Amino acid sequence: MQMAISSVSRSGDRTGILPPTNIIFGRSAAMQTVRLKIEKVAASGVPILIQGDSGTGKGLLAAFIHHRSTADAPFVKVNCAAIPAALLESELFGYEKGAFTGAHASKPGRVELAHGGTLFLDGIDEIDMSLQAKLLQLLQDGQFSRIGGQEDRRVEVRVICATNRRLEQEIAQGRFRQDLFYRINVVSVQLPTLRARAEDIPELVTHFLQQHRSRHNIQTKPLSPAAMHLLEKHPWPGNIRELENLIERYVILGSEDAISSELLTWEQAYAAPEVPVDGQIHLKKVTRQAVHDLERKIILSVLEANRWNRKRTATALKISYRALLYKIRRAGLPAKRGVNHTAS
Secondary structure, X not given: OOOOOOOEOOOOOEOOOOOOHHHHHOOOHHHHHHHHHHHHHHHHOOOEEEEOOOOOOHHHHHHHHHHHHXXXXXXXXXXXXXXXXXXXXXXXXXXXXXXXXXXXXXXXXXXXXXXXXXXXXXXXXXXXXXXXXXXXXXXXXXXXXXXXOOOOEEOOOEEXXXXXXXXXXXXXXXXXXXXXXXXXXXXXXXXXXXHHHHHHHXXXXXXXXXXXXXXXXXXXXXXXXXXXXXXXXXXXXXXXXXXXXXXXXXXXXXXXXXXXXXHHHHHHHHXXXXXXXXXXXXXXXXXXXXXXXXXXXXXXXXXXXXXXXXXXXXXXXXXXXXXXXXXXXXXXXXXXXXXXXXXX
């Protein structure tokens, strides 16, 4: 969900505006369970681990928790997947002048910028093992050192982490420290997929319509009951982010046909193929084609939900980056956003 807090953090990143609480949590039983847990722990200051598929609103929930605890303090978000591993340590912990080539002056890291507030580590599973050890020290005693620094520094910061992977599996495969997992997992929150909370879709649609009408200064009609029915049946591999993108497209284009045809195509992909009159069907061939078509639609939806960031898409789909590039080429999808990708 592309909605966060209404201030600019000390890192200089604008994080947007928090929507109403009823929009964040909806009315579904799954989200009401999440809400009850958050209301109990938000003000405690303990580390929280938010887990859920890509596009389920992990960043939004982190911002909500921050506002319920230390709203006037900085909220500093670090997108660990978007920062190259070689640069992530300096981004997090800063560096001293002369620490490496190009370090012409000392620079504080995101940890220092979050002092007194919240440090949100999105994609915690992307941090390599050596940096995990330094993060563990921060969580244990609030101390860290800048790159090239000779002394430890101390901060008071609440750490919220998010991931769309199962960290237990990452631990088993030797990619994540078990002791760090226990530190960040004092309280665990599992966000449901959008298809698991379909009763929340009408309110989300109304909210996104209002938001994008205002943003684009365009007046559009509410969606028809038929279109809303299609939305409620859609599997939403890109979750709330995919829904918002679809509604924004409707507002801009001004026609339900633009989204209904896409949703109907999805629905047809799940339908069984027609059997010839003589009852003969090449099962392997038909099944292979159906899987190919469905895979193409899923990849396209998740690409759009992640704004064509292929690395994040690969992570969301739980496949390697190289495998994603191969599948994009095989499906005949464009290499980047903005190229015609009409279904073949």
